[in-house]
Every structure is written in C-alpha cells, then in structure tokens.
Amino acid sequence: NAGVTQTPKFQVLKTGQSMTLQCAQDMNHEYMSWYRQDPGMGLRLIHYSVGAGITDQGEVPNGYNVSRSTTEDFPLRLLSAAPSQTSVYFCASSQGASEAFFGQGTRLTVV
Amino acid sequence: KQEVTQIPAALSVPEGENLVLNCSFTDSAIYNLQWFRQDPGKGLTSLLLIQSSQREQTSGRLNASLDKSSGRSTLYIAASQPGDSATYLCAVKGWGAQKLVFGQGTRLTINP
Numbered sequence: 001n002a003g004v005t006q007t008p009k010f011q012v013l014k015t016g017q018s019m020t021l022q023c024a025q026d027m028n029h030e031y032m033s034w035y036r037q038d039p040g041m042g043l044r045l046i047h048y049s050v051g052a053g054i055t056d057q058g059e060v061p062n063g064y065n066v067s068r069s070t071t072e073d074f075p076l077r078l079l080s081a082a083p084s085q086t087s088v089y090f091c092a093s094s095q096g097a098s099e100a101f102f103g104q105g106t107r108l109t110v111v
Numbered sequence: 112k113q114e115v116t117q118i119p120a121a122l123s124v125p126e127g128e129n130l131v132l133n134c135s136f137t138d139s140a141i142y143n144l145q146w147f148r149q150d151p152g153k154g155l156t157s158l159l160l161i162q163s164s165q166r167e168q169t170s171g172r173l174n175a176s177l178d179k180s181s182g183r184s185t186l187y188i189a190a191s192q193p194g195d196s197a198t199y200l201c202a203v204k205g206w207g208a209q210k211l212v213f214g215q216g217t218r219l220t221i222n223p
Contacts, residue, residue, distance in 0.1 A: 031209040033209070033210065033211075035213075040215075042213050042214065042215045042216065043200070043202075043211075043213040045210055045211075048209070048210060050209065058210065090154060090155065092155075092211070094209055097142065097143060097162060098160075099145055099157045099160040100145060100157070100202070100204075100211055101157065102147075102154050102155040102156075102157075103154055104153065104154040105153070105154050107152075
C-alpha cells in the first residue's frame with residue numbers, strides 16, 4: 001500500500017523561485033490537506049480540499065496556491081519562494097471518520 | 112477556535128516504566144481524536160484513533176482514553192522501551208470539518 005506519497009523529499013530554492021510540491025494518495029480519499037511544520041509552531045494547515053475541484057484556505061495560506069483536478073492528486077505551489085517558507089511540508093488525506101494518513105514530508109530550504 | 116495543548120513538552124524516563132502523555136483541547140465538540148508518533152526527520156505515523164462516542168482505544172502496549180466533557184485525552188504507554196523514543200502528537204477533528212488541529216507534541220526519551 002503506497003498511502004500518501006510526497007515528492008520531492010528535499011528541495012533547496014533561491015528566493016523568488018517557484019516550485020510545486022507533489023502529493024498523491026491511492027486510498028480514494030475525498031479530503032486532502034497540506035500542513036507546514038516549524039519548530040515551536042507545531043503543524044499548521046495551509047490549504048485543504050474536500051473533493052476534486054474544491055479547495056479552501058487554512059490557517060497560513062499566503063504565498064501558496066493549490067488545485068485539485070483529480071481525487072488522487074493535490075499539488076502545492078509556491079509562487080515566489082521566500083526564506084520564511086523554509087519548513088517541512090506534509091500532505092495528508094482522510095475520509096469521513098477514518099484516521100488521517102500523512103506523507104513522509106518535503107524538507108524545503110529557501111536561501 | 113479549537114486549541115490543543117500537550118503537557119509535558121518533553122519527558123525522559125528509564126526503560127520499563129509505564130507513562131502517560133496528556134492532551135487537552137478547548138472545544139469539546141470534536142468528531143474524533145488521533146494520536147501520532149513522529150521520529151526525527153520522518154513523517155507522522157498514526158497510533159490510535161478515538162471517535163467522539165468512544166472512551167478508549169488500545170493497540171498493543173498503547174492505550175488512549177478520551178473524556179470529551181473535560182476536554183482531555185491521555186496516551187498510556189506500558190513497559191516503555193528505547194524504541195518508543197519519539198515525539199508524540201495529538202490532533203482533534205471538529206464536527207463538519209475534516210481539518211485537524213494539532214498540539215505541539217511531547218518529545219519522549221526512553222533511557223536504556
């Protein structure tokens with residue numbers, strides 16, 4: 001079982017560059033979400049989606065964009081990377097009352 | 112706004128001890144609560160899920176309880192082992208929303 005797959009695992013960007021973090025799940029879950037994890041701040045919700053074609057903002061959405069064209073995929077786009085976006089990013093999926101499953105994370109450094 | 116607190120932030124105990132990790136939340140109207148384990152540099156691994164109608168869940172040496180009225184959950188680890196060393200996170204899901212709200216975690220160290 002693949003579960004939730006995130007790519008890449010590590011990435012270094014220069015300030016101002018853009019990139020897309022990929023997330024795919026094979027459990028046919030309707031709900032997918034992106035979190036960032038920072039020391040002392042815990043996990044904070046960036047964006048989420050309740051199904052294909054439906055997305056909404058979480059707690060810290062600025063500087064990020066998402067779309068959901070299929071049930072399986074939920075990419076996170078950094079429009080113009082800033083040092084403040086240096087973080088570890090996690091994608092998660094769930095369905096109804098079931099447990100949430102997380103990917104292994106993407107460690108992003110913006111220099 | 113739901114807030115989740117985990118105390119203590121860090122805990123160090125000798126191998127073999129039974130221990131309790133605490134999680135409290137401010138809004139008792141939760142859908143479920145989930146405990147995760149995170150090893151350094153790794154993702155989150157789900158340990159236990161407790162639905163709002165349940166009082167506890169058990170998996171091996173782990174037992175999680177839920178008291179919605181007091182806004183508390185505990186994770187009990189029996190006969191701790193060095194391999195249990197990790198950060199433990201609790202997260203609550205509210206009604207009508209799939210979003211999880213996380214605590215800051217408890218960093219657990221089991222000393223051989």
